[in-house]
Amino acid sequence: ISDNKDKTLLTLLSEEHPADIAEILEGLGPDDATYLFKLLDSELSAEALLEINEDDREKILKNLSAEEIAFEIDELDTDDAADIISELPQERVTEVISEIDDDDHAKDIVELLRYEEGTAGSLMAKELVKVKETWMVPTCVRKMRSQAQEVRRVHSIYVVDQDNHLIGRLSLKDLLVASPKDKISSIYIPKVDSVHVNDKGEDVARLMQKYDLEAIPVVDDNNVLIGRITIDDIVDLIIEEAEKDYQMAAGITEDIDADDSIFDKTKARLPWLILGLVGGLAAAAIMGGFEDALTRFPELFFFTPLIAAMAGNVGVQSSAIIVQGLANDNIKGSMVNRMFKEIGLSMVNGIILAALIFVFGFFLDYNTNISITISISLIIVIIMASLVGTFVPLILDKNGIDPAVATGPFITTSNDIFGIFIFFYIAKVILGF
Amino acid sequence: ISDNKDKTLLTLLSEEHPADIAEILEGLGPDDATYLFKLLDSELSAEALLEINEDDREKILKNLSAEEIAFEIDELDTDDAADIISELPQERVTEVISEIDDDDHAKDIVELLRYEEGTAGSLMAKELVKVKETWMVPTCVRKMRSQAQEVRRVHSIYVVDQDNHLIGRLSLKDLLVASPKDKISSIYIPKVDSVHVNDKGEDVARLMQKYDLEAIPVVDDNNVLIGRITIDDIVDLIIEEAEKDYQMAAGITEDIDADDSIFDKTKARLPWLILGLVGGLAAAAIMGGFEDALTRFPELFFFTPLIAAMAGNVGVQSSAIIVQGLANDNIKGSMVNRMFKEIGLSMVNGIILAALIFVFGFFLDYNTNISITISISLIIVIIMASLVGTFVPLILDKNGIDPAVATGPFITTSNDIFGIFIFFYIAKVILGF
Incomplete structure (x- = not known):
């Protein structure tokens, strides 16, 4: 397929879900995969990169320059970006980060890289929708619109005070029903579950499962809102943990697939x-x-x-x-x-x-x-x-x-x-x- | 605790999450649990009922009349209601259903009870937010408001044609950004993943994990939208399946807990x-x-x-x-x-x-x-x-x-x-x- 019909290939692939493209890339050799990968538009390729298994991703990343990787990273949420960067060899990490155009994005990624693996901090993303309790409903909707551009999915709207302390959440439903004259402080829900940035991933998973949560805000020692964890990452974590326990019970110490060497x-x-x-x-x-x-x-x-x-x-x-x-x-x-x-x-x-x-x-x-x-x-x-x-x-x-x-x-x-x-x-x- | 201070107890409990109340009820004997259960207001008690483990739930339900059960069921989403009713002995099922006040709710539950265990149909809820492609944005927002009263969480907004065929989805973000003069048909996303009502639960779980979905619409043979499955039920399913496999590998055939008889x-x-x-x-x-x-x-x-x-x-x-x-x-x-x-x-x-x-x-x-x-x-x-x-x-x-x-x-x-x-x-x- 990969000979000359780049255009037809592209239109064909642009309709596919990134997870499906990832599967196609995994099926190709590293050179063909890199070729095809560079062909894709950056939003799609970045998402596909995320879905590819670790071994194949490593091979593709090896074939890309720091600038090209940074370009992909720019398209990703902070948590996913941090995951991919953390897989790179140490000397390339700094190089790639310096090539990221958006300085805020780069700063957020560097922050996430600091958290220890397996903690809430390593699972969270910096992207979230937060509103101040002092805002009026129309201000809130306007500000939310601009925030929402950055956030793939608006799960919950978190309410903070002037100093960014998490004080509650706002339900989209209530916002839909609210009158334009309402102030956020009068319609928000002052109870919100949250986790500390150093909490263990499994504990976060247990909490989210118990309370049927789809996202949970992450706070630091001072209860300042610093990120949020979404259920899709928790689903991956749960499956990974279950597989690890299953393999351990069978006497297998490292995560291996049927097709490993x-x-x-x-x-x-x-x-x-x-x-x-x-x-x-x-x-x-x-x-x-x-x-x-x-x-x-x-x-x-x-x-x-x-x-x-x-x-x-x-x-x-x-x-x-x-x-x-x-x-x-x-x-x-x-x-x-x-x-x-x-x-x-x-x-x-x-x-x-x-x-x-x-x-x-x-x-x-x-x-x-x-x-x-x-x-x-x-x-x-x-x-x-x-x-x-x-x-x-x-x-x-x-x-x-x-x-x-x-x-x-x-x-x-x-x-x-x-x-x-x-x-x-x-x-x-x-x-x- | 359970002697006389009903009021203090109630104010104490009304602040708790249903999952926590369920844990308290599990800790009590069946009589005390029933007493406390009847004390709670019906929204809270219905949710707690859902979270209690099967054995203890059975004991509490035994102590309730069909009318009392129907009253709890009225507060629950159709999928949860169907789950609880399906645990009742056959002769009580009809009795309870006939006592449910809301006829539409009763009809939906009866429909859900028909689907075989382990299929998408048995996992889905009837509650969802759907809009017609022919509506204008303001009509859509108005109709959505009334639908949203019934739906606990607005995950996705599904778009259907005149005959209820699923044709796409609407992103809340796009709706927030849309102008009031837009028609739904011009802003909706014509691509939407869906599952068939007879698909296996595990396949639904795999699909939702692969594509990071938080809800997926369920359609029948004619592509008519009949329900939706949410990620919280899928998380429970994944954990249950993992536990079953783990126990099976250890030579345990039925789902048992450390504290079973x-x-x-x-x-x-x-x-x-x-x-x-x-x-x-x-x-x-x-x-x-x-x-x-x-x-x-x-x-x-x-x-x-x-x-x-x-x-x-x-x-x-x-x-x-x-x-x-x-x-x-x-x-x-x-x-x-x-x-x-x-x-x-x-x-x-x-x-x-x-x-x-x-x-x-x-x-x-x-x-x-x-x-x-x-x-x-x-x-x-x-x-x-x-x-x-x-x-x-x-x-x-x-x-x-x-x-x-x-x-x-x-x-x-x-x-x-x-x-x-x-x-x-x-x-x-x-x-x-």
């Missing part, structure tokens, strides 16, 4: 596999210690994978429930209570499973003592595994570590080892070797 | 544990078949848990990547290609891990033949496990089954069995027993 994938997957390997060696060492029992009770060794698997599964189940509960902030009540409940639950599950083992054992003609050993071990191992699964994430969380690391390989591996150890120890007591 | 938790957790048990029995049977090797090569039995654990971990990692890729709709390219890439990746991981086994084996003084057997088995088992992890979800997806069921216990259990079988078979070939 083998090297990236190995880097993300190998650490947890090595952990599993070490766990397996520990298990082998434990079993080696009970070698004497090998000839008299070989069944014990046949059932070790069963015990290990059950310990792992139960642990993962328990930890998943706790990790989600912590994420949703609904883990309440005393630890002792939770412990008794968890023991009760595991007893119920354990007894049902032990009974099944017994039934199978009867039909498959196992030695009764072996059946008893396996059944009792299973109940105890399940209780232990569910306690580990419940309390490891709770303890990690108390110590400021993301509890999500606990689910998956970490819990599985440690429960495998504990489970096997308990199993052989109980067998030793019951069977007497 | 033992019975509910057992119901959700036991099926997967039984699957694991059956897998463990199969593994025991396989190992029993190789009993002859027990005395000569006891190490084989010590290392079985290691092999099983690695097979399980690798399978879960591979399947998690594919399940997420499918959810994000970015699994492209040929199957054969994917297979070679997956084999390459597993070879790299497998060889590194096998080398580690060798090093450990050297220091722990293992028999060389045993080390070779374990190392080679590990590489082959990892390749097999990653192929199973990759292709099982792909095949499930092709057959219209949610691939998320594949991650977790299902993959772990089957890979355990395969892994152990392969391990002993390779051992038999290498060690010759």
Whole structure:
């Protein structure tokens, strides 16, 4: 397609949504993509740049001069502009910023770059519609019109006092219904949710979800309005967090896609596999210690994978429930209570499973003592595994570590080892070797 | 608190957000909660009702008459009203609907109840702001004012023709800037994304995320505008889906909380544990078949848990990547290609891990033949496990089954069995027993 018909191509693409253009660009090689990218008019290309995945964006940006990048940046909202600039190598950042035509825009971007990743400050945009409480309705509408040119979507209108302190919000509906003689101070809503610039992104997301907000103002230590966060960025954050937790539970440490390189994938997957390997060696060492029992009770060794698997599964189940509960902030009540409940639950599950083992054992003609050993071990191992699964994430969380690391390989591996150890120890007591 | 000071309580609560009141109600017993609930003014109580979790809501609704419920429903948007009514027992549904004062509201709710769960129809609300292309700007503003009374938030203004066909949207910004002499047909944007009433909720969510939409109109087969979906409901949907996938990966079949009853938790957790048990029995049977090797090569039995654990971990990692890729709709390219890439990746991981086994084996003084057997088995088992992890979800997806069921216990259990079988078979070939 990319040979000569630039004009037809352009008219074709100008009808498309930037997200769709981004997909087309991702499908091309870096040179073709850059060529096509430069062809697009700057509003469209800037938006498309935003939607392209990070790897492909990096390749296109490499082919552009600082001036060309600044030109794209000029078209973007401050938050998106800051996101893209922060991906550039350090030496290009200053270069690109100095090339931005609009000085205010450049200043806002530099401010946003200062905030730490994952904070409200790093998620917010400087663009917003704000009105002073002292204005009359017609002044307000006039001022809003000029502000609205800059703001892609008017979510909420924030009301500030003379010193830019956030004091409330104005509903567009009320403004539509208001008489021209009203003053803003008489029609605004003095209650408004806001977040502090240093609040964590996940907390902002939880707040916005709980109160069904589409935008939330961001204030500094002095309650001065300095930006706003919109729901589209929060949706992206929520999805990203969910994917990270899901991958973590599966034993993948870095964000990777199905189509990433083998090297990236190995880097993300190998650490947890090595952990599993070490766990397996520990298990082998434990079993080696009970070698004497090998000839008299070989069944014990046949059932070790069963015990290990059950310990792992139960642990993962328990930890998943706790990790989600912590994420949703609904883990309440005393630890002792939770412990008794968890023991009760595991007893119920354990007894049902032990009974099944017994039934199978009867039909498959196992030695009764072996059946008893396996059944009792299973109940105890399940209780232990569910306690580990419940309390490891709770303890990690108390110590400021993301509890999500606990689910998956970490819990599985440690429960495998504990489970096997308990199993052989109980067998030793019951069977007497 | 709930003894006599109703008035102080009320003034205290009337300042709170419905979501916070919901939390207070959840903390009370059903009788106190109902008492407090009836005390609240109906707008606040209706909103709070919406935010309460399903179990507690059911208890409060049980204590209310059909008339009282209808009174709450009257205050809610059609989509929320339909959600609550659909939770009632069938015989109360008709009763409540007949008690709703506003006939149009009742009709809209009945219409929404017809749509299947999980479709765009079940997510949409009937409330929206729509204008006809033939109107002039002042007429439009006047009509919008009266429509806006009913709509909590004016997201987008949809433009329809005489027969209610969706033909575009109007930006509030453009309306603010427009001159009173303009006709809507000259200022509206003729491009608007919309979804069909039968589209799946997840697809709607993907579309809204991709295009950063805050509301999307819903049309029927004839492109007639029949409702709109707002981002807050989509945020809830995304979180719910992510939680379901996370729980599924951990072997939990139903949506449960950390504080659900033992019975509910057992119901959700036991099926997967039984699957694991059956897998463990199969593994025991396989190992029993190789009993002859027990005395000569006891190490084989010590290392079985290691092999099983690695097979399980690798399978879960591979399947998690594919399940997420499918959810994000970015699994492209040929199957054969994917297979070679997956084999390459597993070879790299497998060889590194096998080398580690060798090093450990050297220091722990293992028999060389045993080390070779374990190392080679590990590489082959990892390749097999990653192929199973990759292709099982792909095949499930092709057959219209949610691939998320594949991650977790299902993959772990089957890979355990395969892994152990392969391990002993390779051992038999290498060690010759």
